[in-house]
Amino acid sequence: xxxxxxxxxxxxxxxxxxxxxxxxxxxxxxxxxxxxxxxxxxxxxxxxxxxxxxxxxxxxxxxxxxxxxxxxxxxxxxxxxxxxxxxxxxxxxxxxxxxxxxxxxxxxxxxxxxxxxxxxxxxxxxxxxxxxxxxxxxxxxxxxxxxxxxxxxxxxxxxxxxxxxxxxxxxxxxxxxxxxxxxxxxxxxxxxxxxxxxxxxxxxxxxxxxxxxxxxxxxxxxxxxxxxxxxxxxxxxxxxxxxxxxxxxxxxxxxxxxxxxxxxxxxxxxxxxxxxxxxxxxxxxxxxxxxxxxxxxxxxxxxxxxxxxxxxxxxxxxxxxxxxxxxxxxxxxxxxxxxxxxxxxxxxxxxxxxxxxxxxxxxxxxxxxxxxxxxxxxxxxxxxxxxxxxxxxxxxxxxxxxxxxxxxxxxxxxxxxxxxxxxxxxxxxxxxxxxxxxxxxxxxxxxxxxxxxxxxxxxxxxxxxxxxxxxxxxxxxxxxxxxxxxxxxxxxxxxxxxxxxxxxxxxxxxx
Amino acid sequence: xxxxxxxxxxxxxxxxxxxxxxxxxxxxxxxxxxxxxxxxxxxxxxxxxxxxxxxxxxxxxxxxxxxxxxxxxxxxxxxxxxxxxxxxxxxxxxxxxxxxxxxxxxxxxxxxxxxxxxxxxxxxxxxxxxxxxxxxxxxxxxxxxxxxxxxxxxxxxxxxxxxxxxxxxxxxxxxxxxxxxxxxxxxxxxxxxxxxxxxxxxxxxxxxxxxxxxxxxxxxxxxxxxxxxxxxxxxxxxxxxxxxxxxxxxxxxxxxxxxxxxxxxxxxxxxxxxxxxxxxxxxxxxxxxxxxxxxxxxxxxxxxxxxxxxxxxxxxxxxxxxxxxxxxxxxxxxxxxxxxxxxxxxxxxxxxxxxxxxxxxxxxxxxxxxxxxxxxxxxxxxxxxxxxxxxxxxxxxxxxxxxxxxxxxxxxxxxxxxxxxxxxxx
Numbered sequence: 001x002x003x004x005x006x007x008x009x010x011x012x013x014x015x016x017x018x019x020x021x022x023x024x025x026x027x028x029x030x031x032x033x034x035x036x037x038x039x040x041x042x043x044x045x046x047x048x049x050x051x052x053x054x055x056x057x058x059x060x061x062x063x064x065x066x067x068x069x070x071x072x073x074x075x076x077x078x079x080x081x082x083x084x085x086x087x088x089x090x091x092x093x094x095x096x097x098x099x100x101x102x103x104x105x106x107x108x109x110x111x112x113x114x115x116x117x118x119x120x121x122x123x124x125x126x127x128x129x130x131x132x133x134x135x136x137x138x139x140x141x142x143x144x145x146x147x148x149x150x151x152x153x154x155x156x157x158x159x160x161x162x163x164x165x166x167x168x169x170x171x172x173x174x175x176x177x178x179x180x181x182x183x184x185x186x187x188x189x190x191x192x193x194x195x196x197x198x199x200x201x202x203x204x205x206x207x208x209x210x211x212x213x214x215x216x217x218x219x220x221x222x223x224x225x226x227x228x229x230x231x232x233x234x235x236x237x238x239x240x241x242x243x244x245x246x247x248x249x250x251x252x253x254x255x256x257x258x259x260x261x262x263x264x265x266x267x268x269x270x271x272x273x274x275x276x277x278x279x280x281x282x283x284x285x286x287x288x289x290x291x292x293x294x295x296x297x298x299x300x301x302x303x304x305x306x307x308x309x310x311x312x313x314x315x316x317x318x319x320x321x322x323x324x325x326x327x328x329x330x331x332x333x334x335x336x337x338x339x340x341x342x343x344x345x346x347x348x349x350x351x352x353x354x355x356x357x358x359x360x361x362x363x364x365x366x367x368x369x370x371x372x373x374x375x376x377x378x379x380x381x382x383x384x385x386x387x388x389x390x391x392x393x394x395x396x397x398x399x400x401x402x403x404x405x406x407x408x409x410x411x412x413x414x415x416x417x418x419x420x421x422x423x424x425x426x427x428x429x430x431x432x433x434x435x436x437x438x439x440x441x442x443x444x445x446x447x448x449x450x451x452x453x454x455x456x457x458x459x460x461x462x463x464x465x466x467x468x469x470x471x472x473x474x475x476x477x478x479x480x481x482x483x484x485x486x487x488x489x490x491x492x493x494x495x496x497x498x499x500x501x502x503x504x505x506x507x508x509x510x511x
Numbered sequence: 512x513x514x515x516x517x518x519x520x521x522x523x524x525x526x527x528x529x530x531x532x533x534x535x536x537x538x539x540x541x542x543x544x545x546x547x548x549x550x551x552x553x554x555x556x557x558x559x560x561x562x563x564x565x566x567x568x569x570x571x572x573x574x575x576x577x578x579x580x581x582x583x584x585x586x587x588x589x590x591x592x593x594x595x596x597x598x599x600x601x602x603x604x605x606x607x608x609x610x611x612x613x614x615x616x617x618x619x620x621x622x623x624x625x626x627x628x629x630x631x632x633x634x635x636x637x638x639x640x641x642x643x644x645x646x647x648x649x650x651x652x653x654x655x656x657x658x659x660x661x662x663x664x665x666x667x668x669x670x671x672x673x674x675x676x677x678x679x680x681x682x683x684x685x686x687x688x689x690x691x692x693x694x695x696x697x698x699x700x701x702x703x704x705x706x707x708x709x710x711x712x713x714x715x716x717x718x719x720x721x722x723x724x725x726x727x728x729x730x731x732x733x734x735x736x737x738x739x740x741x742x743x744x745x746x747x748x749x750x751x752x753x754x755x756x757x758x759x760x761x762x763x764x765x766x767x768x769x770x771x772x773x774x775x776x777x778x779x780x781x782x783x784x785x786x787x788x789x790x791x792x793x794x795x796x797x798x799x800x801x802x803x804x805x806x807x808x809x810x811x812x813x814x815x816x817x818x819x820x821x822x823x824x825x826x827x828x829x830x831x832x833x834x835x836x837x838x839x840x841x842x843x844x845x846x847x848x849x850x851x852x853x854x855x856x857x858x859x860x861x862x863x864x865x866x867x868x869x870x871x872x873x874x875x876x877x878x879x880x881x882x883x884x885x886x887x888x889x890x891x892x893x894x895x896x897x898x899x900x901x902x903x904x905x906x907x908x909x910x911x912x913x914x915x916x917x918x919x920x921x922x923x924x925x926x927x928x929x930x931x932x933x934x935x936x937x
Contacts (some may be wrong), residue, residue: 398685
């Protein structure tokens with residue numbers, strides 16, 4: 001079936017058929033007419049790839065994956081420039097400071113001049129843009145990787161001067177390098193004024209070093225916590241980076257660009273990780289970043305982080321083997337062999353061999369709240385009519401982009417999030433009932449989705465619409481029991497509530 | 512969107528929803544027991560943990576005035592003046608409160624508030640994240656990975672529940688801190704006042720029943736890391752919390768004289784006071800406030816740290832005033848992952864240190880004193896530029912659990928650790 005041939009009615013018909021699900025965490029076999037003739041492995045593979053590489057099931061994306069097959073679809077996602085994102089670009093024209101394919105967008109100096117005194121608007125608009133991109137971009141894997149790097153190199157908008165510096169950081173550092181090489185990304189972050197302002201590099205001076213950036217460079221950005229460095233190393237690294245700052249608005253030169261100030265650089269000898277720091281002046285920091293980027297411990301830390309984000313804790317803990325070595329080791333090897341090429345690592349992580357070894361359908365992961373919200377909005381094709389107000393909806397869930405205050409990023413740990421279910425129930429309820437001022441479902445959307453099914457099939461219909469048929473049998477039964485228990489003929493309020501319950505169900509919290 | 516218009520159901524108010532829900536859920540409410548205030552259980556407090564994230568500088572908050580020489584030498588730009596005209600509060604001739612913490616003076620004079628200096632984790636790390644993880648986990652070193660949950664969560668499993676529904680541990684925020692993780696009926700609540708307010712009233716009873724069905728079948732005390740089990744447990748906890756919190760009035764006016772600052776911390780402590788006053792079987796309330804990582808522009812008496820201390824002092828004092836006689840069954844513990852280095856850095860701030868400051872107040876605190884073995888600030892006394900740790904956080908937490916939550920055995924909360932008395936709680 002070609003992409004253009006799929007109509008809404010053919011989709012609705014699909015929902016009538018029988019889903020065959022086990023309980024979450026076992027093997028929820030997906031009913032899907034396009035893959036039902038294939039063995040479970042192939043079907044499981046496709047839906048796993050869809051689940052792990054995107055922000056959740058969406059009809060067009062799923063049909064594209066079915067049409068291309070997993071390898072070609074993944075290759076396309078890893079080459080996002082080739083994916084037309086015209087509809088999103090159109091939407092983003094509302095933010096004139098943002099770059100387009102033909103322009104890099106405003107720099108910090110221009111932002112400061114254009115928004116001086118109203119910089120908070122850039123913070124709001126950045127969060128709104130992040131939500132729009134996650135939901136509406138066809139370059140889904142790219143957007144998920146952007147989220148990962150934003151956590152790895154977290155900079156909240158509450159940081160110093162972030163209103164003007166962070167939008168530039170997002171466009172020219174994070175997004176520019178998200179699928180490039182990790183060493184280049186690391187270097188760009190090290191010289192990013194947004195990071196310098198956040199972690200006090202701008203006041204790290206000879207004789208009075210400020211270790212804030214140096215510590216997080218070792219602990220969070222490269223080697224990993226406690227991974228073979230000492231407190232003395234932290235302080236020596238801080239000395240090496242004395243003088244790394246940026247042009248402040250009262251200084252000459254373009255505001256918000258990297259600047260090395262030799263007058264406050266500590267030129268004395270330094271020893272880091274048992275070896276003298278090479279080079280002089282700004283080159284000391286540069287050599288140090290390069291050295292850290294080459295370190296096998298950095299390779300393993302980055303590989304582990306990528307594996308955890310896309311394949312979960314078991315795989316990150318080294319419990320998944322690929323031909324005699326752990327998946328983490330395999331990805332670490334790819335890092336070391338390619339000089340930290342992010343695309344190459346992702347190709348390994350989301351490739352068929354790794355997915356078959358991990359069996360993601362047996363190792364479900366918990367959606368973080370942002371992921372949950374985006375997956376819900378994507379599945380039902382909800383229009384975000386007021387992206388800036390949408391931020392408040394996400395705040396109710398507890399996860400707004402760029403608001404985690406500390407340098408470690410939002411926790412990639414299900415235990416941190418699993419206790420917070422009720423706000424998800426409320427979120428889905430508010431959107432479905434039309435009680436938000438920022439979201440809109442097309443008129444009759446829910447009724448259209450389940451028109452053919454009829455109330456006796458609403459449970460399955462909801463599962464199909466939200467996940468492509470992946471809710472567990474238990475959850476679908478509970479949904480149908482709810483419908484069947486209506487005091488009269490189930491009506492529109494019951495249909496809304498069934499969707500609400502579907503989005504509140506345990507299996508919709510996972511992917 | 513047309514669906515809601517065609518239904519003719521308006522968005523319910525919270526009160527309206529609660530009244531409706533209470534009627535509609537009559538049977539279920541009876542089954543789960545009511546949320547009527549409980550008779551105080553003998554010796555059982557509501558424990559409020561106030562965690563200051565980032566590393567509070569104890570040398571600024573509670574200044575060792577007898578160390579003025581050492582402080583002057585190592586942090587000349589950051590020494591908090593404590594002279595008679597400074598506004599600082601002389602506590603006992605040796606220590607003085609930062610001028611911004613004046614609102615706490617009354618509690619100290621009344622014998623309700625005590626300070627503890629040179630407290631820290633047994634793990635020597637100076638990473639925020641590693642230090643916090645170890646403190647929250649209640650274990651040290653590589654055992655952090657092996658010990659599921661946190662010290663308070665594990666302790667709650669061993670402490671008899673006061674009711675069979677409603678949360679036992681509640682973190683005011685969106686993320687469950689490790690401290691409470693692993694406990695029965697623990698959850699984060701970002702906005703308790705609107706927590707129970709959602710959904711269309713015409714289907715609310717049936718929706719709750721469906722949610723119970725979807726999250727049922729798993730004991731809420733079953734220990735399991737399996738995600739489906741955790742989700743089911745969490746759903747059961749959330750349903751209980753929807754009922755329990757929906758019956759509380761978080762908009763109640765504070766007691767006369769209790770003026771909370773208009774800050775997030777103020778709002779959090781006001782909610783904590785409501786939860787404490789209502790006495791619905793909650794054992795532990797967790798409040799967290801960030802930004803205490805004063806690498807730059809630390810003060811000493813104006814600036815970021817001073818304004819945060821001001822917020823902290825006024826919020827805690829308002830909480831104290833607000834809960835009135837409930838102080839007799841309330842214990843508040845304020846702490847941070849580490850103290851800061853003694854010496855000033857190049858940004859008029861300080862970098863990560865070791866021993867820090869904790870303080871506690873309540874009806875069962877040995878108040879009116881500054882506790883802890885003072886390790887000294889001389890060059891030989893420091894731990895790589897920082898105050899040495901002389902009290903292990905686990906000993907503070909253990910005493911809190913033993914004395915104020917009547918925990919009988921500490922082995923589960925602090926595996927491998929033999930706690931020693933601190934003397935903070937009675």
